[in-house]
Amino acid sequence: MEDNTDINDVYKSLEEMVPDWNTFDHPTAFLTQLPSTLPHALWELLDQYIHHNSEYKYVCTVLASVLDIPVTTAMGRDPLLKELKELFAQLDAAKFDRALDGFGALALAYCYGDRLEEMNSIFAECKLGYKLVNDTLNKLHWELAVKPTTKSPTIKRQGSNQGASLLETCVYSLKMTSSARDKLYAKADGTHYIQEALGDCITAVGLLLGLLSGEMDIQRAKTKLERQECAGINTVIGDGLFIWTHLERCYKSLANNLPTNSTVSEDEVFYWSDRIDAFIAFFQKRL
Numbered sequence: 001m002e003d004n005t006d007i008n009d010v011y012k013s014l015e016e017m018v019p020d021w022n023t024f025d026h027p028t029a030f031l032t033q034l035p036s037t038l039p040h041a042l043w044e045l046l047d048q049y050i051h052h053n054s055e056y057k058y059v060c061t062v063l064a065s066v067l068d069i070p071v072t073t074a075m076g077r078d079p080l081l082k083e084l085k086e087l088f089a090q091l092d093a094a095k096f097d098r099a100l101d102g103f104g105a106l107a108l109a110y111c112y113g114d115r116l117e118e119m120n121s122i123f124a125e126c127k128l129g130y131k132l133v134n135d136t137l138n139k140l141h142w143e144l145a146v147k148p149t150t151k152s153p154t155i156k157r158q159g160s161n162q163g164a165s166l167l168e169t170c171v172y173s174l175k176m177t178s179s180a181r182d183k184l185y186a187k188a189d190g191t192h193y194i195q196e197a198l199g200d201c202i203t204a205v206g207l208l209l210g211l212l213s214g215e216m217d218i219q220r221a222k223t224k225l226e227r228q229e230c231a232g233i234n235t236v237i238g239d240g241l242f243i244w245t246h247l248e249r250c251y252k253s254l255a256n257n258l259p260t261n262s263t264v265s266e267d268e269v270f271y272w273s274d275r276i277d278a279f280i281a282f283f284q285k286r287l
Contacts, residue, residue, distance in 0.1 A: 011101075011104055011105070011108055011139060011140045011141065012135075012139050012140070012141035012142075013097070013101050013104070013141075013142075014096075014097040014100045014101060014104075014130070014142045015097050016141075017141045017142050017143065018130070018142060018143075018144065020196075020199075021096070021097060022096070022097075023199075023203075024129070024144075024148035024149070025148060025149045026129055026146055026147075026148050026149065028127060028146075029127050029128065029129030029145070029146045029148075030126075030127055030128050030129055031129040031130075031144075031146075031148055032096055033096055034092060034096060034099055034128075035126040035127055035128055037126045038122070038123070038126040038128060039088050039089075039091065039092045041122045041125070041126055042088075042103060042106065042119070042122060043085075043088055045118065045119060045122060046059070046106060049115070053075070053076065053077050053080060056077065056080035056081060056083075056084055057080055058109065059084060059106065059109060060080060060083050060084055060087060062105045062106070062108075062109055063084075063087040063088075063090075063091065063102055063105065063106070064087065065105070066091075066098065066101050066102040066105050067087065067090055067091065067094060067098070067102065069090070091103070100130065100142060103119075103132075104132060104140060104141075104142065107119055107132050107140060108140055116132060116134075119132065120132060120145075123145070124145065128145070129144060129145055129146045129148065130142045130143065130144060130145055131143055131145040147192075149251070149252065166211060166283060167284070169207055169208055169211045170208065170280050170283060170284045172207065173203075173204040173205070173207050173208050173276070173280050174204070174277065174280055176200045176201070176203050176204035176207075177200065177201060177204045177273040177274075177276050177277050177280075179197075179200045180197035180198070180200035180201050180204070180269065180273045181197070181270065181273055183196050183197040183200065184197050184266055184269060184270060194254065194264065194265075194266055194269055195251065195254040197269050197273070198247060198250060198251050198254065198264065198269055198272075199251060200273075201247055201269065201272050201273050201276055202244065202247045202248055202251060204273075204276050204280070205240055205243050205244045205247070205276050205279060206221075206244055208240065208279070208280060208283065209221050209222065209225060209237075209240055209241065209244060212225065212237065212283075213225045222241055222244065222245070225237055225241060226241065233282075236279065236282050239279060240279050243272065243275060243276060243279065247264075247272060250264045
């Protein structure tokens with residue numbers, strides 16, 4: 001990357017390419033936090049390709065830009081090396097997506113061609129669940145290297161000043177089912193769009209179930225709702241619990257490529273999104 005090149009012309013951020021990264025989970029790969037071994041491994045790789053003070057200065061400038069901090073005024077190899085190590089420490093402590101954008105900037109600077117493959121090998125060895133690739137427009141960007149599962153949704157409690165009201169939750173849940181249908185219409189993200197749409201449906205029904213139960217964790221919400229009597233709405237809540245349980249099982253089968261009868265088609269996801277809308281509408285009418 002030339003000194004005068006705008007990074008946005010040659011790089012797409014993690015947030016841009018994988019906007020739901022902070023909802024992902026995986027039994028072995030790191031998808032929302034850095035592996036502890038990764039910064040040191042990348043430092044060793046970079047050390048192979050940097051030999052001059054001007055190169056140290058350039059890398060410091062690139063990383064400072066990503067971290068949104070002042071560019072170093074240090075001169076000479078030792079001060080620049082110290083500055084670079086401090087920048088790596090700041091990347092390690094930064095928010096996950098910003099840290100990965102920092103590594104992306106490093107790749108643009110020094111890890112191209114075979115070096116990029118070497119960098120991706122380090123990511124794999126450290127069990128980072130992402131890899132860097134160039135698209136058809138020669139823009140470097142992050143892609144998932146593993147098939148993630150989705151974390152249990154975090155539920156906001158009704159009545160809490162940090163939480164959401166029933167109305168707000170219904171509105172947000174309807175946005176999630178709408179997002180699911182948009183993904184189905186667009187047929188984006190290769191063969192994963194059905195799984196992504198299914199995940200939106202699970203979030204939509206899970207958020208409302210969590211609010212109704214007052215539980216932050218969806219599994220606890222499910223257990224609590226199964227045990228309590230809700231006068232006049234037991235059947236409706238029971239339907240919501242059935243939908244969540246069924247779709248969660250389908251999602252896991254898709255995420256793990258399991259050839260079971262839980263796998264769902266595009267038409268079925270359309271059906272479930274509409275059924276969740278009806279579930280949400282029931283509670284909206286009670287406001």
